[in-house]
Amino acid sequence: MDHREALIAASTNRSNPSEAAPGIEVKGLSLTYPEEPNALTDINLSIPGGEVTAVIGPSGCGKSTLLRCFNRMNDMLEGCSYSGSIILNGLDVLDPATDVTALRRRVGMVFQQPNPFPMSIYENVAYGPRIGGVRRRRELDEVVESALRLAALWDEVKDQMNRNAIVLSLGQQQRLVIARAIAVRPEVLLMDEPASSLDPISTLRIEELIYELKQSYTIVIVTHNMQQAARVSDRTAFLNQGRVVEYDSTDKIFTNPAERATEDYITGRYG
Amino acid sequence: MSGDLQRMRYSIESVRAREEKLGAVMSAMTAVATLLALLSVVMFLGFLIFLGGDWLANAQSATSGVDQPVKSNFEVLLWGGAELAVSGGVFPAIVGTIVLTLVMTVIVSPLGIVVALYLTEYAGTGWHTRLLRIGIQNMAAIPSIIYGVFGLAFFVYVIGGRLDNLFFAGNLPNPTFGAPGLLWASLTLAILTLPTVIVATEEGLLRLPLALREGSRALGATRSETIFRVVLPAATPSIMTGIILAVARAAGEVAPLMLVGVVRYAPTLPVSVEAPFIHLEQKFMHLGFFVYDLTMHAPGSEGRVGIVAASGLLLVLVIATLNLAALLLRLRLRRTFLRTGFE
Incomplete structure (x- = not known):
């Protein structure tokens, strides 16, 4: 195992790093809540493991809502109800009996605005492992270091682990939040417009990071930036008004889409 | 055009x-x-400093006899004397005020924080929550003497009387906790300042961005883990602000205390160097009441204004010191939980 593989092994639950991360099967997923009765309608997606899948579409089309189904964050919405199924590695995500906290440890999430906790850099990354019951300092140190290395932040923060995370730049904060998600050793990473609040250089670093991370995790990214979707993703789903209009390889979607609506959207004629 | x-x-x-x-x-x-x-x-x-300072600066009091050692007015004020017409000077009153405020803070802080947590995190947004919130906010408008009456009736007679019957029956008919005292005065002030702490804490909690809670939940933390590990630490500056306001209000309060434990003269301090260190059942002296007593009961009109102004000055200084202490504590905590985004 080379250095990189050792890092990945340390940051995932897989002993064999060449083993791919699991895929996600979405079948007939619909979601309603009082303000939005047709938030999602009959979504069918087969998201392959170890790849980056981008979800694009106009504002309010349900991209974020779809993403939040994968780790059941929509549960926090009042009056929200699902139908259909999402299968992750044999686990029925939407089953009411599913342990949501255990699910969220397998499916990490990165938000639009960097949201580090008001505590030290070290404590931010150690938060998830601590919640998961890791107590030994040595073990925590290792997890924190490998997560920060994998998130390409270690060299910048290794001498200031006890400083408050708020002193970091926005771009650094977003990578810290990614490290925080990685430290829980998830299988899937959900990213909800992870670069939309960042400057171009920080955006580039996040995109490079996504490319690096896809060999270890299945990544689903929501973005309103067409170029970004084209740059980082292997597959792209175009959503409109809560329905999947088209889902195919990113190359196909951006060069030769099957649907007229998709072409209109990515060429900027609509949305 | x-x-x-x-x-x-x-x-x-x-x-x-x-x-x-x-x-x-x-x-x-x-x-x-x-x-x-x-x-x-x-x-x-200026009134306090000039009149009070002038009186303090006078080296000898008029009534001290020839063969008595010369006492400065400052000593007289501190330890008491004939001029004050009250035994025990201002010193036991200062100690009483500080101890009362500290015990009150220890009681009101956790209580207020827990109530605020319930209201913002658990109670939901229904009409009963709103009703509760309005009720709490209006508690701040009740005249403080009413709290004193409540404290006397409920804490002293009901709870104190019950405690005496249960645990101190041997001392009856002499009351132990069934009479006004430090504990009941502190509890009364705690109820009085409870709305201040609750409202400030609630504001602090509500101001935290949703993203903070979501970030924690997305890492597999439960609701209570999120509240106790992320939300509460982040709200600490607001909570401290509430506690400072409570201390400021409590330290200046006199009226309710006259009913629940303050006396014009207490033979011993409510604190001691031996265990149990603090005597919660004792009556105690208080600066605010001391000033009132001095104004109303000191003999002769000459020089009375000076004594009263001097003790008033001390009262202001003690309250300012208590506030400063709370402020410094807040500053320290804020440095620990530095978060410019929602400060």
Whole structure:
């Protein structure tokens, strides 16, 4: 195992790093809540493991809502109800009996605005492992270091682990939040417009990071930036008004889409 | 055409002129108001410092006999003397005020924080939550003497009487906790300042961005883990602000205390160097009540204003010190949980 593989092994639950991360099967997923009765309608997606899948579409089309189904964050919405199924590695995500906290440890999430906790850099990354019951300092140190290395932040923060995370730049904060998600050793990473609040250089670093991370995790990214979707993703789903209009390889979607609506959207004629 | 333009320019200029006139009037009015406020503060402090300081600076009191050692007025004020017509000087009153405020803080802080947590995190947004919130906010408007009556009736007679029957039956008919004392006074003040702590904590909790809670939940933390590990630490500065306001209010309160534990003379301090260190059942002296007692009961009118002003000055200093201590604590905590985003 080379250095990189050792890092990945340390940051995932897989002993064999060449083993791919699991895929996600979405079948007939619909979601309603009082303000939005047709938030999602009959979504069918087969998201392959170890790849980056981008979800694009106009504002309010349900991209974020779809993403939040994968780790059941929509549960926090009042009056929200699902139908259909999402299968992750044999686990029925939407089953009411599913342990949501255990699910969220397998499916990490990165938000639009960097949201580090008001505590030290070290404590931010150690938060998830601590919640998961890791107590030994040595073990925590290792997890924190490998997560920060994998998130390409270690060299910048290794001498200031006890400083408050708020002193970091926005771009650094977003990578810290990614490290925080990685430290829980998830299988899937959900990213909800992870670069939309960042400057171009920080955006580039996040995109490079996504490319690096896809060999270890299945990544689903929501973005309103067409170029970004084209740059980082292997597959792209175009959503409109809560329905999947088209889902195919990113190359196909951006060069030769099957649907007229998709072409209109990515060429900027609509949305 | 150019006439229209001319007219338009005229009207713009007249509006601007009127606004400038209004602006000048407004700025003059606010300046005058500020000066008035400043003047009243300066006059008030000046009154205390000049009259009180003058009295303190006088080396010898008129009534001390020839063969008695010379006492400075400061000593007389601190330890008591014939001039004060109250045994025990201002020192036990200062100790009583500080101990009372500290015990009150220890009681009100956790209680207020827990209530605020319930209201913001668990109670939901239904009508009963709103009703509860309105009720709590209105508690701050109840005259403080009413709290004193409540404290006497409920804490002293009901709870204290019950405690005596249960645990101190051997001392009856002499009451132990069934009479006014430090514990009941602290509890009464805690109830009085509870709304302050609750409202400030609630504001702090509600101001935290949703993203903070979501970030924690997305890592597999439960709701209570999120609240106790992320939300509460982040709200600490607001909570401290609430506690400072509570201390400020409690330290200056006199009326309710007269009913639940303050006396004009207490033979011993409510604290001691031996276990149990603090005597919660004891009656105690209080600076605010001391000033009142001095004003109403000191003999002769001559020099009375000076004594009263001097003890008033001390009261102001003690309250300022308590506030400063809380402020420094807040500053320290804020440095620990530095978070510029929602401060």
